[in-house]
Amino acid sequence: MNSMAVGVDIAKSVFQVHYVDQETGEIVNKPIKRAKFLEFFVNRAPCLIGMEACGGAHHWARQLVKMGHEVKLMAAEFVKAFNIRNKNDAADARAIWLAVQQPGKAVAVKTEMQQAVLALHRMRQQLIKFRTMQINGLRGSLTEYGEVMSKSRAKLDQEIPEVLGRVAERLPAVVIDTLREQWNGLVKLDEQVAQIERRMREWKKGDKAVKAVSEIPGVGLLTATAAVAMMGDARAFSSGREFVAWAGLVPKQTGSGGKVNLHGISKRGDTYLRTLLIHGARSVLTHAKEPGPWVEQLSKRRPKNVVIVALANKMARMIWAVLANDRPYQKDYAGVKPV
Structure with a gap:
């Protein structure tokens, strides 16, 4: 592998490339149009290419890896530390070039299937957001006319026909028809969400990793598919704790003078x-008949929310262990520390 490092700042139309020519020592920092980007690297010796893990980065990383290059995707906040003074494409490419040569955790390059599943999650999340906004809009509109709805979606569906009938005596038909259309639109959003979940279940049937992770208590369809897709390659994390730290489920540390x-x-x-x-x-704490002795002992000593986060931490570690070691979930499995 050629030791030359290249920093690439990707964008919509023009990419910025920064590197130091090993033969002449010349510092090269130049823009390349999107259509010419792959052509620029196709005849070059294999090198280390750094990019921020942003929109389109995984696609370009897959293409560059096929050419024999090594690609390191990095979090934007890691790159930001190397950007001094001005914020522009040339400065960003230089910062990426500096960052890619530093030791640090790279973002695993995702496959197209993993990105597709994450797209389903994002679209489902967006539909749920729209549905919540529409429900709140209906409640607010009816409150303006003295009709306060009960909480929960089920209560809304139960009460709204009678409420619309009462306000129809006082309001123009155009308003009532519009409110009724908004209410009927909730059913369409429900159907779209259900359709996305059906597609996720279809993917689960054919994916060994998702099926294995789903056996862990508390890991359902959404958690299993999201964890497998977001993690990319489980071996990109050296341990379960590293994956949990990446997910933000470990304590934040501050300290000085040896005191943490x-x-x-x-x-x-x-x-x-x-x-x-x-x-x-x-859900495990609420619905499981036997959450386990570890959870029961922790519940006696710590507040409920602390127990929930601790259990989520443990679930994430189990997800990593199942995927990294390629073995099924075992309820009472006890790991052995290496000698």
Whole structure:
């Protein structure tokens, strides 16, 4: 592998490339149009290419890896530390070039299938957001006319026909028809969400990793598919704790002079995955008949929310262990520390 490092700042139309020519020592920092980007690297000796893990980065990384290059995707906040003074494409490419040569955890390059599953999650999340906004809009509109709806979606569906009938005596028909259309639109959003979940279940049937992870208590369809897709290659993390730290489920640390203080969870990494893990842990505590002796003992000593986060941490470690070691989940499995 050629030791030459290249920093690439990708964009919509023009990419910026920064490197030092090993033969002449010339510092090269130049823009390349999108259509000519792959052509620029196709005849070059294999080198280390650094990019920020942003929109389109995984696609370009896959293409460059096929050419024999080594690609290192990095979090934007890691690159930001190397950007001094001005914020422009040339400075960003130089910062990426500096960052790619430093030791640090790279973002695993995702496959197209993994990106497709994450796209389903994002679209489902967006539909749920639209549905919540529409429900709140209906409640607010009816409150303006003295009709306060009960909480929960089920209560809304139960009460709204009678409420619309009452306000129809006082309001123009155009308003009532519009409110009724908004209410009927909720059913369409429900169907779209259900259709996306059906597609996720279809993927689960044919994916060995998702099926294995789904056996862990508290890991359902959404958590299993999101964890497998976001993690990419489980071996990119050296341990389960490293994966949990990446997910933001470990204490934030501050300290000086040899004294380290532990605070609440760092909340770094992907908020969506962390939310799913915490909801899964909460469901275990609420619905499981036997959550386990470890959870029962911890519940006696710590507040409920602390127990939930600790259980989510443990679930994330189990997900990593199942995927990294390619073995099925075993309820009472005890790991052995290497000698």
